[in-house]
Amino acid sequence: MNIGTEYLKIVIERFKSVKALGDKTIEQLSEEEIHWRMNDYSNSIAIIAKHLSGNMISRWTDFLHSDGEKPDRNREIEFADDTISKKEMILNLEKGWSVLFKTLESLNETDLLKDIYIRGEKHLVIDAIERQLAHYSYHIGQIVYIGKQLKGDNWESLSIPKGKSESYLQEMLKKHKP
Numbered sequence: 001m002n003i004g005t006e007y008l009k010i011v012i013e014r015f016k017s018v019k020a021l022g023d024k025t026i027e028q029l030s031e032e033e034i035h036w037r038m039n040d041y042s043n044s045i046a047i048i049a050k051h052l053s054g055n056m057i058s059r060w061t062d063f064l065h066s067d068g069e070k071p072d073r074n075r076e077i078e079f080a081d082d083t084i085s086k087k088e089m090i091l092n093l094e095k096g097w098s099v100l101f102k103t104l105e106s107l108n109e110t111d112l113l114k115d116i117y118i119r120g121e122k123h124l125v126i127d128a129i130e131r132q133l134a135h136y137s138y139h140i141g142q143i144v145y146i147g148k149q150l151k152g153d154n155w156e157s158l159s160i161p162k163g164k165s166e167s168y169l170q171e172m173l174k175k176h177k178p
Contacts, residue, residue: 052136
């Protein structure tokens with residue numbers, strides 16, 4: 001077993017898990033709900049998704065060879081409230097995830113200790129991966145939180161529903177019993 005290879009497998013699964021939380025939330029929401037904002041200083045799910053995609057495309061395109069903040073990225077536009085459809089938002093977000101997964105799947109253990117740059121700041125590849133995992137988890141958490149608040153009693157839980165912890169634990173123990 002090689003730790004670098006195992007790390008890459010694990011981190012790809014972590015990104016897929018984070019993506020799944022966002023996907024399952026967005027599936028529950030209407031066209032109107034993806035554009036809901038608490039106030040002018042808040043971001044809608046559509047805006048957060050646009051930012052995530054812009055960040056992913058910038059960071060993961062030509063990952064090992066160019067700065068992660070690409071000259072053609074306009075981060076400020078990512079936070080503009082345009083009224084794209086839910087379908088367009090999902091396609092745009094999928095484009096970002098696709099770039100991320102294609103890049104991660106192309107890396108090997110020797111890449112993990114290479115230097116890359118984000119806004120001119122040097123990072124080890126492994127650090128850049130962890131930085132982006134934290135960043136995307138933060139924003140997906142926002143999406144889930146907003147979705148959960150909007151759906152209220154109609155929210156379909158993405159994990160163990162309230163009051164079901166003990167039965168879930170017993171089920172898992174039976175399933176994984178040696």
